[in-house]
Amino acid sequence: xxxxxxxxxxxxxxxxxxxxxxxxxxxxxxxxxxxxxxxxxxxxxxxxxxxxxxxxxxxxxxxxxxxxxxxxxxxxxxxxxxxxxxxxxxxxxxxxxxxxxxxxxxxxxxxxxxxxxxxxxxxxxxxxxxxxxxxxxxxxxxxxxxxxxxxxxxxxxxxxxxxxxx
Numbered sequence: 001x002x003x004x005x006x007x008x009x010x011x012x013x014x015x016x017x018x019x020x021x022x023x024x025x026x027x028x029x030x031x032x033x034x035x036x037x038x039x040x041x042x043x044x045x046x047x048x049x050x051x052x053x054x055x056x057x058x059x060x061x062x063x064x065x066x067x068x069x070x071x072x073x074x075x076x077x078x079x080x081x082x083x084x085x086x087x088x089x090x091x092x093x094x095x096x097x098x099x100x101x102x103x104x105x106x107x108x109x110x111x112x113x114x115x116x117x118x119x120x121x122x123x124x125x126x127x128x129x130x131x132x133x134x135x136x137x138x139x140x141x142x143x144x145x146x147x148x149x150x151x152x153x154x155x156x157x158x159x160x161x162x163x164x165x166x
Contacts, residue, residue, distance in 0.1 A: 003058040003098050005105040008067060012057050013041040015064035019090050028123050028156055029088075029130065031149040044069075053083065054109035058093075058102045065093035068106040073119050081116035087133070099133050107137065111165040120161040123149070131159065139163040 008016065021035035036044070048055045048069055055069035066089035073082040085106060089099050110118060119142070120134045139161035147155040 001060050003060050003101055005056055005058055005101055008045055008055040008057045012064050013038045016067045017041050019088050028151050029127050031151055052113050054106060056106055058098050065090045066098050066102050068102045070110045083110055083115045084119045103137050116166050118163045122159045124157045134161045
């Protein structure tokens with residue numbers, strides 16, 4: 001079934017917290033060590049909406065199966081048109097094209113909101129699908145950072161990818 005991609009609402013945040021919590025507690029796809037609760041996600045949603053940045057969900061048959069958003073890359077004003085993307089899918093929803101649809105919509109909305117450059121920070125371990133997703137969407141490798149995060153008693157690096165929207 002084709003997902004509906006739409007703006008996230010407060011009613012979606014329990015599902016968002018559940019999806020992200022899976023990756024926090026069981027993978028190195030995020031360097032987060034403690035899963036944010038629904039209230040933290042409400043703050044994130046409100047902040048991104050106030051700044052005019054998109055926060056989207058992918059929904060199938062009324063169930064949120066993924067989410068994506070962009071937010072500021074750095075706080076300094078010179079970076080105002082550069083954003084970092086975040087995208088996560090329910091593990092049961094991977095491999096069905098939902099991530100591609102979600103990322104495509106996110107990039108369109110980000111451009112409409114004034115983004116010029118999008119940065120993806122992909123954790124090296126266990127993230128081959130995320131690298132492939134971003135490369136299919138036109139991102140190119142911009143650099144690597146080695147041993148910058150520690151999780152599950154391992155030092156991990158990141159790959160930086162970048163896409164120009166204008």
